[in-house]
Amino acid sequence: MRENGSVERRTVLRAAGASVAALGLAATAGCGGDGGGAGDGSVELRFAWWGAEERAKRINKSVALFEKKYPRIKVKTDFQDYVAFWEKFQTQAAGGNPPDVFQNAVTFLRKYDKRGVLLDLKSQVDAGNLNLDNFRAGVEKVGQVDGKQLGVPVGSNTxxxxxxxxxxxxxxxxxxxxxxxxxxxxxxxxxxxxxxxxxxxxxxxxxxxxxxxxxxxxxxxxxxxxxxxxxxxxxxxxxxxxxxxxxxxxxxxxxxxxxxxxxxxxxxxxxxxxxxxxxxxxxxxxxxxxxxxxxxxxxxxxxxxxYLSSLMLSASARTKHPKEAAQFIDFMVHDPEVGRIMGYDRGILATTEQFDAYRPADASSKAIAQYEEDVAAAGVLGAITPxxxxxxxxxxxxxxxxxxxxxxxxxxxxxxxxxxxxxxxxxxx
CATH class of the missing domain: 3.40.190.10 (Periplasmic binding protein-like II)
Structure with missing residues (x-):
C-alpha cells in the first residue's frame, strides 16, 4: 500500500468522496459480463489496480510469471491513480462490466457487495482453486464480510x-x-x-x-x-x-x-x-x-x-471465469517469487510464503517488518472494525x-x- 502517505490520501479522498454520489451502480448478480475466451480454450482475465509506475512494473512482471505457469490464461492489465481508478471502476460496475480481478480495500467491500459487484470467493476456496492458509496474523479476515470472502489480502499494515x-x-x-x-x-x-x-x-x-x-x-x-x-x-x-x-x-x-x-x-x-x-x-x-x-x-x-488492514484482490461477480480468477489471486498472494518482486510495495507481505521469501535490504522496510512483528508479539492486535x-x-x-x-x-x-x-x-x- 505504498501510496504517498497521508498527504496523497487527503487529496484522493476528497475527489473520491465527491465522485461517489454522482455515480450510481446497478445491482448485478451471477456470472456474465464481458470475460474473454477463445476457441482454443484460452481465457483472458482483466486485472485492474491503482498505484504508480513502480507498482505497475512489479505487477506486470508478476503477471508474466503467472502466464508462464498458466499458459492458457492471459491477463490484460490496467492501472490508474487512486481517484481515476475508482471513477473508472464505478462506471464499469454500473455498466455491468467490471474487471475480472481488481485491487480493493476494506472501505469498499460492503458498498460493492451491496450492489452485487463482488464474487464470494468461498466457493473457489471450497473448489480448491484458492488457498486461504498461511496468512500472517489472521489478516485474511480483513476480506471477510457477513460470512463471505470478498477479498484476499496482498499485504498488511497497521x-x-x-x-x-x-x-x-x-x-x-x-x-x-x-x-x-x-x-x-x-x-x-x-x-x-x-x-x-x-x-x-x-x-x-x-x-x-x-x-x-x-x-x-x-x-x-x-x-x-x-x-x-x-x-x-x-x-x-x-x-x-x-x-x-x-x-x-x-x-x-x-x-x-x-x-x-x-x-x-x-x-x-x-x-x-x-x-x-x-x-x-x-x-x-x-x-x-x-x-x-x-x-x-x-x-x-x-x-x-x-488491527491489521490491507490492500486486497477481489473478483467480479460477473466474471465468466471464476476458477481462473481465483487461480490468479491465489498465485499473486502465495507465490514466493511474486513476493520477492513486489516486496513491501502494497504493505508487509500477507502470506508466510511471500513474507519468508522477501528479505528487505533497506532500513525503512526492515523497520516496518519489525514494527508489525513487535505489535503482533505485544498481543494488542484485534479484529478490524466492519x-x-x-x-x-x-x-x-x-x-x-x-x-x-x-x-x-x-x-x-x-x-x-x-x-x-x-x-x-x-x-x-
Missing part, C-alpha cells in the same frame, strides 16, 4: 506513530509500548518547549486513528450499519485537538497546506506523525533526519485498538471537515453537526 528520532532523543523522550495519551501529549509539549518545534503534524482528521482511540474506549468508528460513536465523543476529540493547535504543540494547519505534498514531519516542522506503517518509507526520501516507528498511545496502558456501505464517503467527509475545523473555518460544534449530517446521508444511500 496504524503507527512515526517520529523524528533526533528530535525525540534531544528532548529526552523514549516512547514505549503501553504509554498513554497523557504521556504522549506531555511529550509533544516538551518537544515544543525544548526543541522549538511542534510535536505532531495533526492527528484529528485521521479516521483510522480516531477509530483506534474509540476502540480503546469500548466503541468504534463504525458498526456494521452506521457510526459507533456520538456527537459528544467527536466534540471532545476535535475540541481537544483544536486547543492543542492553538497552544502550538500541533503544526499550524495552514503550514501543513503550504508544505503539501511534503509532510511537515519530513520538512522539520513537527516531531511526529500518525500514519500507516508502510507509508513510512516516504520520510527517508523526503527528509534529512532519521525516522522511527513508535507505539500507538493507549487509554489504559494496555490496549492500542490496533465498514458499512458508504464508509469511503464518510472518511472523505471526516478528513475534509476536520481540516476546515482545524484552520478555524468552522466552529467545532458546527463541524461535528456537519459531519454527522453528511455521514447519515452517505450511510443511508
Amino acid at each position: 496504524m503507527s506513530l512515526v517520529i523524528d528520532e533526533k528530535v525525540f532523543d534531544k528532548a529526552g523522550i523514549k516512547p514505549e509500548q503501553g504509554w498513554t495519551w497523557d504521556e504522549y501529549f506531555a511529550a509533544l509539549k516538551k518537544i515544543h518547549d525544548t526543541q522549538k518545534v511542534a510535536g505532531d503534524t495533526g492527528y484529528f482528521g485521521i479516521m483510522y486513528l480516531y477509530d483506534l482511540f474509540l476502540r480503546q474506549n469500548g466503541k468504534a468508528f463504525f458498526t456494521e450499519d452506521g457510526l459507533g460513536f456520538a456527537e459528544a465523543d467527536l466534540t471532545e476529540w476535535w475540541t481537544d485537538a483544536y486547543n492543542r493547535v492553538k497552544a502550538g504543540i500541533i503544526t499550524d494547519p495552514k503550514k501543513i497546506e503550504q508544505l503539501k505534498p511534503k509532510s511537515a514531519l519530513a520538512s522539520g516542522d513537527a516531531g511526529s506523525e500518525f500514519t500507516w506503517d508502510n507509508f513510512t518509507v516516504r520520510y527517508a526520501t523526503e527528509g534529512d533526519s532519521s525516522y522511527g516507528l513508535a507505539p500507538i498511545p493507549t487509554t489504559d496502558g494496555k490496549e492500542t485498538g490496533q 465498514h458499512p456501505a458508504g464508509a469511503d464517503t464518510v472518511e472523505a467527509a471526516f478528513l475534509r471537515i476536520a481540516g476546515d475545523m482545524s484552520q478555524g473555518k468552522t466552529k467545532v460544534s458546527d463541524a461535528v453537526k456537519q459531519f454527522f449530517s453528511e455521514a447519515k446521508t452517505a450511510l443511508a444511500a
